[in-house]
Amino acid sequence: MLETEDELAALQDLLDSSHATSTEHLRGIINDERTLTARDLAALLTGMKVLSVATVTARGEPRISALDGHFLHATWTFSTSGTAAKAKHLQSRPAVSVAHIDNEELAAFSHGQAVTMHERDPDWDETLAHWTAHYGSSPLTWGDDIRFYRLQPHWMVGYAWKRSELLAKRGIAP
Template sequence: MLETPDEVAALQTLLDESHARSTGHLRGIINDERTLSADQLTALLTGMKVLSVATVTAAGEPRISALDGHFLHGTWTFSTDGSSAKARHLEKRPAVSVAHIDAEDLALFSHGYADLMPPGAERDEVESHWTAYYGSSPWSWGDDIRMYRLRMTWAVAYAFKRDELLRARGVTA
């Protein structure tokens, strides 16, 4: 939970605006009783979470794969090796859909752009977090490791039994 108050506010605005412009069908499923706030999300999405990341081939065909994700500063960070098909897709077409789904308990569905993180303070902080979690720097895992930060343009958060989930996981936000 490295989010600043401004980052939490920006995430809440994105969640509210995304939900408001969603279809009636989606709003019927992810209704007011099943949405999660930015504060609740940042409290729930700690540690490593498995992400489904969808990219697009040059022929416009969708591809999905699972990645480790860490929710930091109000968005996902994830990595892959530069030799992967996913890295080639992202280099040419950075638009992605990213979902974290924890059974019916919790989900965050998002669309946006996978921004390659350049060297600097922001990437250093992400490396420090990942290193503390895994016990080694992600850059020690291969010759061409690429770290991305998701720039979300749309996101909705879901909990089938929100109040039960929050109680069970000790979240009071």
């Protein structure tokens, strides 16, 4: 968990405002007993998580693919080859939807902008070190044009079917 208190507070504000402005249908499913907090998400989303990332083609058609994601500093980071279709979509149309779903137990849904990360970014070294430690090699060695993205979310909700049981099962204090 790399999140600072300020990052957790900002994420909690985003979660609260996203939930409050969601449809009645969504609030009926993700009710108060099933809503994950910022601290819950930061504790639950450690390590690599498979993300479903939806981009949009030039013709406005949605495309979804699976990517490795790492939740760092209260948002997702993900990577792909610059030759991938999703990289081309993101270069022209950075709007993205990102979901991590762990069976019926846990889900995190977000919408926002995919921001391309660069070596000059203040969290570049830490992000690259995290990814390198996880995989045992630098992702930058995996191809000629490896791109990293950080999700800048404008909407996010966290869900747990049985929040208390999930947190207890995973050794996280509520």
